[in-house]
Amino acid sequence: MADGALSIRDLRAGYGQLDILNGVTLDIAAGEFVALMGPNGAGKSTLLKTLYGMTTVKGGEILWNGRDISRLRSRAILGEGISFVPQGRCNFPLMTVDENLQMAAYTLRDAKMKADRDYVYELFPILRTRSRTIAGNMSGGEQQLLEVAMAVLQRPKVLLVDEPSVGLSPTATSIVFDELLRINAAGQTILLVEQNTKKAMQVASRAVILRLGVVIWDGKPADITHDELGELFMTGRMRGEAADGKQEGLSGEGGKS
Numbered sequence: 149m150a151d152g153a154l155s156i157r158d159l160r161a162g163y164g165q166l167d168i169l170n171g172v173t174l175d176i177a178a179g180e181f182v183a184l185m186g187p188n189g190a191g192k193s194t195l196l197k198t199l200y201g202m203t204t205v206k207g208g209e210i211l212w213n214g215r216d217i218s219r220l221r222s223r224a225i226l227g228e229g230i231s232f233v234p235q236g237r238c239n240f241p242l243m244t245v246d247e248n249l250q251m252a253a254y255t256l257r258d259a260k261m262k263a264d265r266d267y268v269y270e271l272f273p274i275l276r277t278r279s280r281t282i283a284g285n286m287s288g289g290e291q292q293l294l295e296v297a298m299a300v301l302q303r304p305k306v307l308l309v310d311e312p313s314v315g316l317s318p319t320a321t322s323i324v325f326d327e328l329l330r331i332n333a334a335g336q337t338i339l340l341v342e343q344n345t346k347k348a349m350q351v352a353s354r355a356v357i358l359r360l361g362v363v364i365w366d367g368k369p370a371d372i373t374h375d376e377l378g379e380l381f382m383t384g385r386m387r388g389e390a391a392d393g394k395q396e397g398l399s400g401e402g403g404k405s
């Protein structure tokens with residue numbers, strides 16, 4: 149299996165006794181920009197948390213470069229090259245941008261991976277201009293960018309980002325998405341959970357829809373309209389598709405499973 153490939157097989161996970169993911173199967177190749185969407189409570193955040201070792205795994209596997217990492221702890225997963233930007237922003241609002249990045253660098257275990265802040269400033273010039281600004285005084289978009297930068301400092305092979313646009317103005321959202329697009333163009337693999345479907349469909353190379361803890365659609369953004377997406381969110385089905393997922397009155401494949 150190619151380096152940097154993530155293969156999620158029939159993953160079942162949740163919180164204690166509570167099952168949230170009911171058999172998620174999903175492959176992510178190196179370099180992809182995948183948008184994970186779905187209604188509230190579908191399990192999107194739970195999937196990211198599970199990939200980052202923060203939930204109880206009940207079954208299935210998460211193959212990373214061909215090896216099952218589903219039972220590793222977050223620390224080890226970070227060491228494997230998977231970084232997570234959880235929902236919400238600004239870990240250290242009273243510190244400057246530069247100090248925040250120093251804090252992120254402290255978490256690096258491997259001395260040779262101890263990335264300097266220059267690396268991040270080269271990637272995100274906006275942050276360089278803000279290096280001495282108190283993080284909590286920046287705009288929401290800039291704060292979210294700082295969170296992404298702190299994760300990118302670890303030089304991850306895969307970046308998991310949970311709803312970066314929540315609470316952001318359209319302009320701030322565009323800043324964050326433009327930067328995500330830019331680092332993806334430079335090779336960064338991204339799995340993004342996003343409620344702003346319109347925006348997500350513009351930037352992602354692939355869209356995955358999760359509902360009730362399973363993947364119900366997986367394809368290219370161009371292959372689904374906004375209305376179809378809404379219908380999938382609401383009903384779990386495409387128009388003209390019977391409840392069992394087969395298309396009515398037509399042969400051939402129905403909406404992608």
Ligand SMILES: Nc1ncnc2c1ncn2[C@@H]1O[C@H](COP(=O)(O)OP(=O)(O)O)[C@@H](O)[C@H]1O
Nearest residue numbers: 163166168186187188189190191192193194195
């Ligand atoms: N820490 C937790 N403990 C118990 N249940 C949780 C926890 N976090 C989320 N849940 C439940 O898991 C389900 C899926 O939540 P989540 O993954 O956050 O959905 P999404 O991100 O798609 O909106 C919800 O029913 C939610 O209440």
Ligand SMILES: [Mg+2]
Nearest residue numbers: 192193194311
């Ligand atoms: Mg969520």
